[in-house]
Amino acid sequence: MPPPIIIIGAARSGTKFLRDVLASGDKTAVVPYDVNYVWRRGVAWDHDDVLDPESLTGRRKKFIVKSLSGIARLGGDQRLIEKTVANTLRVPFVDAVYPDAVYVHLIRNGSDVAESAMRQWKAPPDWRNLIKKAREMPLGNLDYIAWFGFNSLRGVVRGNKGGNVWGPRYPGVEKDAASRPLAEVCALQWRNCVEIASADFDKIEAQRVFNIRYEDLVAGPEALENLVKNLGLPEQEKIMDTYRANVKPTRGTGFDKMSESDADTVRELLTPTLAKLGYSA
Secondary structure (H helix, E strand, O other): OOOOEEEEOOOOOOHHHHHHHHOOOOOEEEOOOOOHHHHOOOOOOOOOOOOOHHHOOHHHHHHHHHHHHHHHOOOOOOEEEEEOHHHHHOHHHHHHHOOOOEEEEEEOOHHHHHHHHHHHHHOOOOHHHHHHHHHHOOHHHHHHHHHHHHHHHHHHHHOOOOOOOOOOOOOOHHHHHHHOOHHHHHHHHHHHHHHHHHHHHOOOOHHHEEEEEHHHHHHOOHHHHHHHHHHOOOOHHHHHHHHHHHOOOOOOOHHHHOOHHHHHHHHHHHHHHHHHHOOOO
16 A cells, blocks of 8 residues: 555645645545544543554554545545644654655645644634534543533633634644733744654654645645645646635735735744744844
């Protein structure tokens, strides 16, 4: 069986778009939504999404592989494609589950991500998607359902319809959500996701990691064409046709859509990381 493709990227970085485009060719089986509950089986009530690979037992690994294969309806000659944004915080754990995996690290300008995330924290849940997930959720994940309900209720109390904590739970996010402005929390969320994942990828064989910028992805077909070739996916023209039919170029930056005070806050927190990645602040 060909090695799985694991897409790693902060929430609101375009991971769903990239996943669906890559999966539009033949011989692929895709997990069609984020499945943090599968990865976090037995530890749903932990305060963050970081998972220690030393905690991975054979039974837990078997559960994750079987669950993802079942949700994706993976056939013997197909290639699994999966993306769960919380995996940005636990690449070593993911690699312990799939030691032959190939990774696509998608990075987007942190100002765009933070601005979009701020809206998601305030938006109501996508109940249709949640009901679909619940129908396929293994009984072993009942603790996650309980946590999700509790997190949702706490969010309503604080005015965050997306939950008390929305998106990847970096270490300390619950404390930050209770004490910091939302703009700061969203900026820190992106920064943690990008910096932790980048550091973890430095410890993995370079030939298994492909980096791509969201801005390059949507600017034209060249970046995706190179990625598809490097991944060795069949039906490359079909994938590119799907890309052309769905791509939407970006305009401006997240800073342009924020209030002046939020933009100043986000800029102060993200400038060093943006500069390191070659983005202007």
